[in-house]
Each structure stands twice: as structure tokens, then as C-alpha cells.
Amino acid sequence: MEHVLRQTWAFFFRDYQLTRRYFSWVVVFTFYAVVNSATVVLIGVAAGDRRLTLMLMVGVMLWGLLSVVFQEIANSITYERWEGTLEYTFMAPVSRVIHLAGVSLWATFYAVARAVVIVAGMLLFVDLDLSRANWGGIVAVLAVSSAAFIGLGLMAAVLPVFSPERGAEATNIFQGVLLLVSGVYYPVEVLPRWLQPLSVVSPATYALSACRKLVGIGEGPEMVAGAPLSACAYELTILTLMGIVSIPLGLYVFALVERWAKRTGKLKRTG
């Protein structure tokens, strides 16, 4: 067990050290994310609509968290290919489950830390009373939805094995589609009718719906107290199912592509 924990720690340690070395860039990107989030939320303030402001804030917070979980996992193989270390990771006696668990652990830790900074930054621009929100419920929803995003990240992580450049491009397009169809800043009903079915398969759609209830956005214009977690039973069930399906599926897809790469010689930096 100690051996397994140490191997899992290897990936957390590596990613922490890399983040430390690139800290000035982390500060720059986080600053940009705070400013970008604030400009979105200020649209609600300008409209004098408290409900809209809170809806945008939930969107910004949730997307800031889940997209980074997805991105960090999806790009983990890209980074290794750029550095040329992928072969050394793949020839170490570490199971792929431990490898990807370590990567996911760091991704979640980093995403949560970044989301906290973004929310704190936004509160400098917006005066909102969030004391009636169901924070315990929000944390539970974020935890469950992170699992679904980890599964999606695992599936996207294999794309750079096919081609480092094209893989990274495809990952960004996939992330863009998720942002578009999930209704992060608007109800999905405003999307063109032909696009709306895609929102059903995005975990972010359900995470957003649940968080809006828990933060206290009611059906009408008025603000209400955050709903109890039981009010989000439908969303939680879907998100749990998505996590249960997507993580093993992500690992399976990863294993398939790894085997293919070892047959075709695609693990090489230039492969």
C-alpha cells in the first residue's frame, strides 16, 4: 500500500514542482481568469439583476473548476510528449490506474485552489450575499461532477498519443464544445434546437443545474435560500452514473490506445 501511495505521490510531486517552476505563468493565467470572470459577472451587475449576477457567478466558478480538471488531465500526456519523458513514465513499473489517479489528484487539487482564488477575486467586484447558499451541497455536487470530468479527461488524454499537435488541438475543440452546450452562462434553451441534444450528454449541464438550485436561484426573479441536496437528486444521479461509466471507460480507452501505440511505435517524441 505504501508503495502504491508513493507511486501516486510521484505524479502529484512532479506536477507540483512543475507548477512551482512556472509559478509566474500560473499567476498571470490566474490573474487573467479572475479578470475574465469579473467581466462576465459584471454584466449581471450592469443589468441590475441580482439573479443574473448570481447565475453568471455560478457558471464562472463551476466552469473554472471543471474545465481545469479536464484540461490538466487531458494535457498530461501532451506535456510528457513535449518534454520527451513519456517513454520513461510508460516503462516504469506503475499501473496505468495509479498513473492516472496521481495525475487526476493533482488536477483536482490545482483546480480547486484556482477556483477559490477566482471566487475570492470576483467578490472584490461584486457585492453578493451568499450566506444562504447550501455550501455543503455545492461541494458534494462539485466532487461528483469532477469524477465525470476526470473520465472525460482520461479519454481526451490519449489523443496526443496519436499526434502531439493534433491531439492538443482536438482537446481544445472538445472543451469548447462542452462550454457551448452546457449552458454555463445561459439556459440551454437559448441554444439552436439542433444543438440542444448535446447538452444532455454534458456533465456540466447537470452540475450547473444542481449548483444553481443550491446557491438559491429560484424559478422567478427573486432570490431564495439554497435548496437542500435532496432537491438535486436527479442531477446527482445522472452525474454519479456519468462518473461510474466515464472513468472506467476512460481507463479502457487509454489502455487500448497505449497498446496500439506500442505496436505502431507512436510513443516516441517524434513518432
Add this chain to the structure above:
Amino acid sequence: MPDHPKAGKVCDVMSSLGIEVRLLCKSFSKRKGLIRARRTVSHALKDVSFEVAVGETYGLLGPNGSGKSTLIRVLSTLLVPDSGSVRVFGFRLPGDETEVRRRVGRVSVDAAFYKKLSARENLLYSAYLYGMEREPAERRAMEILEALGLDGEKFTDPLEEMSRGMQQKVAITRALLVNPPLLLLDEPTTGLDPKSKRDVQTFLEALRREHGTTILLTSHDMAETERLCARIGFIAGGRLIAEGTADELKRAAGAETLEDAFIALAGEKLEEGAAGGKKREEGAVAGA
């Protein structure tokens, strides 16, 4: 089993083989074009067979693109062979990857690291991957780096600030950190200055002598191969064309030096490789 003195003591008392390769074949295909796509097949290894005894240092000499690195990748579990049989300390490939990975350290010609991280951070990451604890890993890393002639103060410097020679010494340290019984060295001294090259060679000799480490070394450097290896294989165009001690190879080719022996024995294959004889087009891809 070799009875050459460079084969070391371990192989005298152990009868098992470190590496056993039989009729190994590996090819790669590449698709070219979109409409009338054609698939080009490159045969990297063709019916390669050889053995390396436990504790022996075996050298593979061959020109660029001869299949040396492909062979190292197969033994490192990074490539799956098309056909043939591969065993490492009796463990089959493919099949027993995890057991093989526990026993193999590899150094490639390009020192692949996280260049922003220090030698310490890169080596600790590697040590954790193998389940090692921090303190023994750091201690062992310092011992190896010092033996290779690298200043301990460099331990915390980012790799990007180190010369190629220093980076290569860190790469060798990474491979030796867990004391693997098999070391796969893919041109480990290419691009090193003469002093660094000698440091590495002396260290490898000590490693074999003191730990009985089995070493497979690929190189372009004839003198290095002759100094370090009990037996040498010539590989060209994906085929192992000759094998023996340096003296046996020179005798067989009627040559005075190993370089002359290599050119004499691999002559046709070298020309074949240069003319692209390894590659052949398989015709239009089905369904394209």
C-alpha cells in the same frame, strides 16, 4: 555462455540468461497521401536472435537506422514485437511487462527530462515511480552522481542550465537509482566530451564488476564498445549480421580494427540501408 574475462564473475556462477531474443521481427508502416494513399512498410528488425548472459556486457554496433534503438525499445516494454520471442531474466515479452520493468533501467541518446526541474526533482520523481523513499533515493543519487564526476552542488540546479554531458550523467543516475539488474544503454556517451565519456565508461566497468549488472550497450564508438563489451553484435538493415568477441570479429573479417571488421562484414547491408532497401511500398491502402 561466454568465457571472456569481461563477462564478469556473475555469469560464471549463474546459468540463466539476462536477455534471450529469438527471431525477433518488428516493422513500422506509414500511410502517405490522402486520395490514393499508399502504405510504406519499414522493417526495423528482421529475424534478430541473440543472448546476453547475466552479468555480461554486450555491445550492438550499427549505423543510424539499423534497428538498435528499436531493439532497446522492445526490451524496455515500449514496443510490442510483430513476431519472435523475447525473454528478460526468463520473463516473456509481451506478457510479463511489470516484472521486466522492475528489472530494467534505460539510458537513451537524448537525455529526456523535465528541463525546468532540478536534477534532484527529476530523480526523486523517478525514485517515487519505482516506490523508493526520499532519503535513500537522494543518498543513492548523490553517490552515483559523485562517482560519475558530477559536482554535488549541481544537484539542485535546473536541468536546462546543465551541459549535455551533465544531463547525460543525470540520465545514467536515473537509470541506476533503483539498482536494476539489466541496464539498456542506447548510445549513452554520444556527444560527451572525452573526460565525461571516460567517467561514464569507468563507472560502467565498476558497475558490472561490483554488482554483476547485465548491460546491453548500443554505440557508434568502436573503441568504447571494444573496451566495455565481452561480446559484440553487428547490426545493419535490421539484421544481426555478425556476433562474437572483438578479436573473433576482426579475425572473421580479416581486419585489423573493429571498424574495418564492421565495414567488411556489414558492407552490403550498409549500402542497402543507404539506398532505402529497408522500405518497400505495400500498395494502395484498402478502402482509401
